[in-house]
Amino acid sequence: MSRGSTLVFWLGFAVVVGLLAAAPLVLPAFWARLLSEILIWGLLAMSSDLLIGYTGLVSFGHSAFFGLGMYGAAAALLAVSPPSIWLALLFGLIAAAAAAGFVAFFSTRLRDIYFAITTLIFSQIFYVVIFTWTAVTGGENGLTFTRPPLALPGLFQLRLSPANLQWLVLAIVVMSYLLLRRITQSPFGMVLQSIRENEARTRAIGYPVERYKIVAVMLSGLFAGLAGVLYALQNEFAAPDFVFFLVSGETVIYNVVGGIGTLVGPIVGAAFFLLLREALSRFFTEFYLIPVGVIFVLIVIFMPQGLLGFARRWLNQ
Amino acid sequence: MHAGENEPEASPLLDVDGIHSFYGKSHILQGVSLWVGRGEVVALLGRNGVGKSTTLKTIMGLVQPSQGRISFEGEPVTGLPVHRLARRGIGYVPEERRIFHLLTVGENLRTGLDRPGITKPKRRELLDKIFEFFPVLAERRNQAGGTLSGGEQQMLAIARAMMLEPKIILLDEPTEGLMPRMVAQIREIIARLCGERVAVLLVEQNVPLTLEAAARVYILEKGAVRHHAPAASLRADPAPIHRYMGIGA
Amino acid sequence: MNIPLEQILIQTINGVVTGMILALVSSGLTLIFGIMDVVNFAHGELFMLGAYVGVLTLAATGSFWLALISATIVIAVLGALIYVTTLRPLLGRDPLTTILATFGISLILQNYALWQFGPVARKIGEPISGHFTLFYLDYPWYRVVIALISAALLGAVWLFLKFGTWGVWIRATTQDRVMAQAMGIPVPRVLLTVFAIGAGMAGASGVLFGPLTAIDHAMGLDWILRVFIVVVVGGMGNLAGSVVAAIFISLLEAYAALWVSPAQAVIVSFVVLILTLLFRPTGLFATAVR
Numbered sequence: 001m002s003r004g005s006t007l008v009f010w011l012g013f014a015v016v017v018g019l020l021a022a023a024p025l026v027l028p029a030f031w032a033r034l035l036s037e038i039l040i041w042g043l044l045a046m047s048s049d050l051l052i053g054y055t056g057l058v059s060f061g062h063s064a065f066f067g068l069g070m071y072g073a074a075a076a077l078l079a080v081s082p083p084s085i086w087l088a089l090l091f092g093l094i095a096a097a098a099a100a101g102f103v104a105f106f107s108t109r110l111r112d113i114y115f116a117i118t119t120l121i122f123s124q125i126f127y128v129v130i131f132t133w134t135a136v137t138g139g140e141n142g143l144t145f146t147r148p149p150l151a152l153p154g155l156f157q158l159r160l161s162p163a164n165l166q167w168l169v170l171a172i173v174v175m176s177y178l179l180l181r182r183i184t185q186s187p188f189g190m191v192l193q194s195i196r197e198n199e200a201r202t203r204a205i206g207y208p209v210e211r212y213k214i215v216a217v218m219l220s221g222l223f224a225g226l227a228g229v230l231y232a233l234q235n236e237f238a239a240p241d242f243v244f245f246l247v248s249g250e251t252v253i254y255n256v257v258g259g260i261g262t263l264v265g266p267i268v269g270a271a272f273f274l275l276l277r278e279a280l281s282r283f284f285t286e287f288y289l290i291p292v293g294v295i296f297v298l299i300v301i302f303m304p305q306g307l308l309g310f311a312r313r314w315l316n317q
Numbered sequence: 318m319h320a321g322e323n324e325p326e327a328s329p330l331l332d333v334d335g336i337h338s339f340y341g342k343s344h345i346l347q348g349v350s351l352w353v354g355r356g357e358v359v360a361l362l363g364r365n366g367v368g369k370s371t372t373l374k375t376i377m378g379l380v381q382p383s384q385g386r387i388s389f390e391g392e393p394v395t396g397l398p399v400h401r402l403a404r405r406g407i408g409y410v411p412e413e414r415r416i417f418h419l420l421t422v423g424e425n426l427r428t429g430l431d432r433p434g435i436t437k438p439k440r441r442e443l444l445d446k447i448f449e450f451f452p453v454l455a456e457r458r459n460q461a462g463g464t465l466s467g468g469e470q471q472m473l474a475i476a477r478a479m480m481l482e483p484k485i486i487l488l489d490e491p492t493e494g495l496m497p498r499m500v501a502q503i504r505e506i507i508a509r510l511c512g513e514r515v516a517v518l519l520v521e522q523n524v525p526l527t528l529e530a531a532a533r534v535y536i537l538e539k540g541a542v543r544h545h546a547p548a549a550s551l552r553a554d555p556a557p558i559h560r561y562m563g564i565g566a
Numbered sequence: 567m568n569i570p571l572e573q574i575l576i577q578t579i580n581g582v583v584t585g586m587i588l589a590l591v592s593s594g595l596t597l598i599f600g601i602m603d604v605v606n607f608a609h610g611e612l613f614m615l616g617a618y619v620g621v622l623t624l625a626a627t628g629s630f631w632l633a634l635i636s637a638t639i640v641i642a643v644l645g646a647l648i649y650v651t652t653l654r655p656l657l658g659r660d661p662l663t664t665i666l667a668t669f670g671i672s673l674i675l676q677n678y679a680l681w682q683f684g685p686v687a688r689k690i691g692e693p694i695s696g697h698f699t700l701f702y703l704d705y706p707w708y709r710v711v712i713a714l715i716s717a718a719l720l721g722a723v724w725l726f727l728k729f730g731t732w733g734v735w736i737r738a739t740t741q742d743r744v745m746a747q748a749m750g751i752p753v754p755r756v757l758l759t760v761f762a763i764g765a766g767m768a769g770a771s772g773v774l775f776g777p778l779t780a781i782d783h784a785m786g787l788d789w790i791l792r793v794f795i796v797v798v799v800g801g802m803g804n805l806a807g808s809v810v811a812a813i814f815i816s817l818l819e820a821y822a823a824l825w826v827s828p829a830q831a832v833i834v835s836f837v838v839l840i841l842t843l844l845f846r847p848t849g850l851f852a853t854a855v856r
Contacts, residue, residue: 058662106843112661113605113802117794118843124791125836132830245791249669256666287681293674300667301655377748403750415745417738428738428749431731481750 020170024163033234034278036166038271039173040230045254045266046180047223052252053261054184055216056196058112060248061103061119064126065221067243068095069228071130074143074238083148085160089229096225097218099126104217108210120245127243142239145232160233169230176223180263183219192216257299259306268308328391330355330516331376331407331485336385338368338375345371346382347540353485356514358507360527360548363537364562369520370412372537373487376518377409378402390484404432408478408486412493414470416477418463422454425462425473429480447476450509468499475506485516492523504530524562528552536561572703573824581820583709584778585813586716591771591789592796592808593720594764600803601740601760603661604653607668609793610786611675612765616641616772617781618679621688630693630773634715638770645765649758657757672786679783690776712774719770720809723763727805736760740803792832795839801849811850814838 020039024032044066051057072095073088080087107118130137137143150168151157158164183189191212194202203209232238241247250273258269273292280288303310329352338346345368353359361369374380376387378399387395394402403409408429417425426447430440448455451472457465462473471491478486488507492500500523507530510517521527527534528548536544536557544557551558595609606612619640620633627633648671656663694711697704727733739746739756747753772781779785796815800807815835822831842850 052662058665106840110843110847113603113665114798114843114847116662116665117605117798118839121791121795121836121839125833128829128833128836132827246787249673252666253670287677289673289677290681293670293677297652297667297670297674300663300670301652304659304663379744379748398754399744399747400750400752403748409748411745411748415742417741417745419741420734420737424734424737427731427734428746428751431734432750477749 017170017174021167024166029162032166033162034274036169036234038274039169039267040227040234041251041254041274042267042270043173043176043230044224044227045251045258045270046177046263047220047227048251048255049260049263049266050180050184050192050220050223051216052255053263053265054189054196055192055213056199057108057213057216058116058252059107059119059217059220060116060245060252061107061123062220062224062251063243063245063247064099064103064123065096065224066228066231066247066251067126067130067238067240068099069093069225070232070238070242071095071137071143071228072225073229073232074145077145077148077232078143083146085148085150085233088148088233089226092229092232093222093225096221096228100218100221100225101214103221104214108213108217120248123243123245123248127240127245130243131240137240138238140240142237144237147233147236165234169234172226172230176226177263177267180223184263188212188215253296257296257306259308259310262306262308265306265308269306272307329353330357330390331518332386332388333372333376334386334388336372336375336382336387338371338380338382340371340380345540346375348385349375349537349541351535351542351545353516353518355484356511356516357533358511358517358519358531360519360521360531360534361537362521362524362527362534362558362562365522367537368540369537370489373409373411373489373518373520377407377487403481406481406484408481408483410471410474410478410486410488410491412489414467414474416462416465416470416473418461420462421459422462422465422473423458425477426454426480429477432481443480443482447479450479450506451476468495468502471495471499471503472506479510479515483515485518486510487518487520489520490522491519492521492526500526524555524558528555574821576703576705577820577824578817579705579709581817582813583713584775584820585816586713586720587771587775588789588792588796588816589809589812590716590720590774591768592793592800592812593723593805594767594771595793596797596800596803596805596808597723597736598761598764599797600805601736601743602653602657602757604664604761605661605668605794606761606764607665607790608648608672608675609668609764609768610788610790611672611679612641612645612768612786613772613775613789614679614781614783614786615644615675616769617690617776617785618683618688618772619769620690620773620776621781624690630690633690634770634773637773638766641769641772642762642766644769646758646762648765649761653761654754654758672790676783676786683783685782687780687782690773690781692777708777712777716771716774719767723767724805732756732759792835795835799838799842799850804849807849814850 020035023035027035044062048059048062051059069092072092076087076091077083103119103122107115110118131139147160149157149159160168191202191207195209195212199209254269254273255266257272258267259265276292277288280291299306331353333349333351336346336349337344349368349372351359361372363369371380375382378397382395386393389405389407394405417428426444430443453469454473454476457469462470465473491503495503504526507517507519519527519531528551531548533545533547534551535542538561543561546557591609591613595606598604598606616637619637623633623636624630652667652671653664656667692706692708694708696707698707727736735746735751735756738749738751739753743753796808796812799815800811815838818834818838819831822834
């Protein structure tokens with residue numbers, strides 16, 4: 001990237017982050033919370049972008065990673081007293097990583113469509129297990145718990161009010177974005193993109209493609225799990241609905257609509273749909289998914305680069 | 318670009334004019350022009366990669382040219398869908414034969430035979446003729462295409478194309494990978510096609526066969542026709558062939 | 567652990583019955599995939615809508631048979647519409663786009679059904695009443711009839727593919743789309759027809775499964791996963807394979823239901839999938855000839 005565009009990027013980045021940071025102070029509570037939710041789903045979609053946009057692997061399994069992040073956090077918060085946010089993070093990330101490892105092991109040797117179907121089915125396996133293992137997971141009803149404070153024992157203790165939590169979410173999502181950006185621009189990220197472009201050639205050059213894919217899936221799962229932990233913290237419950245494969249599908253939708261391979265695109269996509277849902281739900285109540293589905297299909301057909309790609313092209317004219 | 322003494326008749330069966338074709342970003346055909354008259358055997362020679370197969374594929378509609386025109390029987394056909402070109406009477410026998418491996422020999426033939434306007438007697442007639450041409454296929458009629466030997470598959474590929482009652486057959490390297498005995502058989506088949514007034518546009522690496530079978534020869538290099546002459550003159554003076562195909566004296 | 571023989575037998579028949587219906591739905595999907603490399607996420611919704619069309623027809627005419635016929639035709643037409651508007655424009659592109667597009671369509675169809683028919687489940691009455699006695703238990707005839715109809719429909723599709731011009735066209739196009747075109751086969755029409763046939767099969771299955779279950783907008787969701795498993799285990803594009811896989815998996819699930827709850831019995835199919843992917847990813851029954 002040229003120095004000029006790097007400067008523009010960081011300026012733009014600073015502006016956006018600044019605006020988002022101001023939001024909890026400026027926006028009414030409902031909208032600030034919605035913004036936070038957009039960021040969390042955006043993080044989930046970003047994690048999926050690492051696979052779809054950069055490695056060329058369509059995963060429908062992100063609901064499993066997200067859900068396990070959620071349940072892992074719940075487990076930590078319920079099992080250990082006093083509830084520690086760090087344990088919640090740790091448990092959530094480990095659970096998500098374990099799930100990702102499991103899925104990666106089976107799926108990465110498969111090509112395209114099989115990969116998609118396999119990840120889909122695995123996310124359902126997790127769903128069924130969570131749904132039926134009522135003793136541990138609360139089954140259909142899920143688990144509820146209270147939000148822990150952000151605390152470093154001995155140093156400080158910060159109660160996570162809605163505003164504080166929103167800033168925490170913003171901080172974590174921004175950090176994740178920067179991390180993911182770093183990853184995609186690193187040599188590792190370059191190999192992933194090479195796999196997306198031409199897997200056979202990458203393999204022929206000598207790269208252990210399967211291993212790269214497994215790492216990609218696990219990284220993706222980690223960030224998805226992180227999103228799950230954040231969601232648990234925000235809502236103070238964990239429910240099996242979020243592990244159902246439809247959530248994976250919606251994640252992919254946000255990703256594709258926003259623009260795959262852009263990292264920012266997925267967040268835009270999430271924003272687009274969540275705001276759309278808000279707008280439409282005034283009129284359509286539960287059936288807002290019909291226009292959502294129609295718009296999605298239209299975008300897949302006519303704007304395959306997603307909203308971001310479309311905007312980019314439009315701006316370049 | 319037509320050589321003076323080889324001007325086409327008023328309206329040749331197949332007329333290709335200034336075709337440019339791309340394969341991805343590669344500019345493979347850079348202005349190919351040729352023509353084939355009714356019942357004529359015309360050959361395309363050239364080294365590997367010059368665009369001989371791409372020329373056939375473009376004529377067949379499998380590759381869309383970015384520039385240029387193709388007419389068949391006097392009518393423009395550039396851009397028509399492949400299956401319509403086939404029904405109009407252009408038969409295609411690709412380099413890898415590509416018979417339907419899981420269909421029987423009979424079913425392979427049916428893919429060309431089952432079209433509107435074919436009556437039962439006509440069907441009978443065409444099948445009888447093809448089995449007379451290729452008795453081996455009659456024997457193997459109910460066998461899956463994939464079980465046939467290389468030479469038999471080549472025969473099936475040609476037979477299949479003939480089921481369309483084509484006016485021209487595009488033959489892409491029919492002798493590749495075949496034993497010498499089979500090469501002679503291909504030579505006979507081409508002669509019989511010519512006898513039936515079916516034109517042949519032949520792409521080949523086998524120069525002797527080409528010079529025997531064809532009436533006229535185009536030599537391609539780097540995506541365009543560099544030389545065009547009657548086969549007779551090339552038999553007498555093969556210098557152009559040596560020059561463009563890099564074959565030693 | 568002493569399970570009476572009668573129960574095992576009952577579960578066997580149940581497994582076969584469900585298996586036949588599953589086979590019918592899955593064959594449609596695998597046919598579509600084999601010929602155009604499209605994984606139709608909306609297949610479960612076609613199944614579901616078929617059931618609803620059945621409900622409406624049944625209410626209007628009182629005939630199960632008319633319901634079956636109308637569902638098949640209506641859903642086949644719907645399939646053709648979906649193909650023409652959404653899938654045909656995407657055919658040349660990355661297979662990812664068709665997965666996404668059909669996923670989007672499944673969302674639309676699911677919520678459309680929810681909107682039009684409401685959340686309360688419907689029912690399709692049994693086409694034939696009466697039971698026969700199996701040992702000392704009563705087993706309803708209609709289930710056997712449903713299995714037989716599914717088998718008959720599958721047989722009809724198989725015959726259609728084996729003989730007849732369209733059958734040759736479909737098989738040729740599935741094997742080599744380019745050469746099929748070069749042989750004058752009207753491939754665009756063939757693709758459309760196959761999608762419509764696959765859709766019709768799903769629609770018919772919906773009606774056939776109707777009497778065995780409660781019909782609601784979400785019934786497709788359950789099935790699509792099983793269908794995917796069947797198709798992968800049977801070998802994608804392999805018709806006979808998907809039939810065998812469907813019965814195999816349904817039987818295993820039926821037996822598993824003797825020990826665990828139905829919600830958990832579904833794990834059996836997941837395990838079969840995992841084993842298949844580990845040891846025979848091209849399909850457990852891939853040696854079955856098309």
